[in-house]
Amino acid sequence: MSRIRTCTSNHFFTGKSVCEIDYDKIKLVILTNHGVKLSYNSGEALRTMCHAAVGGRAYGFPQIVNWEVNGGEAQTSQVGYGPNTYNGVSARTDTFTMDMFRHYLRSVILKNVDEEFDMYLVDYKNNLYGLNDGTDTLAGIPVTIYPSGNDHPGASDKASLAVNVVYTDVEDYMLNLDVVPLGFTAVNYVYGLMPVTLVETAASSGKWKVIEFYGKGDATAKYGSLLATNASTVLDGVSACTYDAEANALTITLGSGATAPALKAASVLAGAGIYGIEPYA
């Protein structure tokens, strides 16, 4: 028999679910490096992935307060005097506006415009959206990103920052979009990390502060006590440490051969219950 063509599956279902999905407003955008799947079996697994080493990390953005879609519409065309026929989907870019303007976040987004990411979305009902790739775990939606927004308030607008996501293949997205219920409150477990440095308040004072690298916010009061208590596991180059609440500083004696204390990686910090920061490198 000669080789024959077999049609790919094109079943046509028009029924509805006994348990309809209530598609709610988007609350969270999570990116992973392209090809890296999100761990979402539990909140703890998701939080662990948000603090993993770069490459296998999940990047949680601050809370989303608005979503707008641009494009992604079916295109039709005709040949001669024939009927209109479907001819693909127009390119689509979604704009996710975050809760407030942050100059450092815009900078980081801009630095990564050439990077390929996979995107997951979480709505207010803690439904997770991704792509059904035939496995039990959702794949991310391939996208690239760029920033937009206003640095300062205008006459009618507040300062704002949006991350725009450009769908690499919007038709593939529409064909394979799927949703799973997370079963936990995602916002409690999704983190983006802020790089921090340890800065001595005065030379040889032995008093150190935890300072955010961008914007130089003093994070000592938030993290100092936890860092001191877990100094054995989360700090390098330290022989003893305590948190001085009055001075809002870590009192540190250096270990042998060390010239400065150093924070360990975000994964180690998270293991000690210190979330949301990593050492600036």
Added chain:
Amino acid sequence: MIYEGVTFVVDEVKKMSEKDFVKTMLNVFWLDRDKETRRKMLADVYRRITGKK
């Protein structure tokens, strides 16, 4: 090891002699107590960590 609110990194302390340990820490921690009390506390910490008597 946490002793009176101060976390001592065991591996680092073990690298030090008792004299160096006490000298390094004496005027850093528990400054609300007199020097002799601090010296005794540090000696106690060192012995607990190193097992030396």
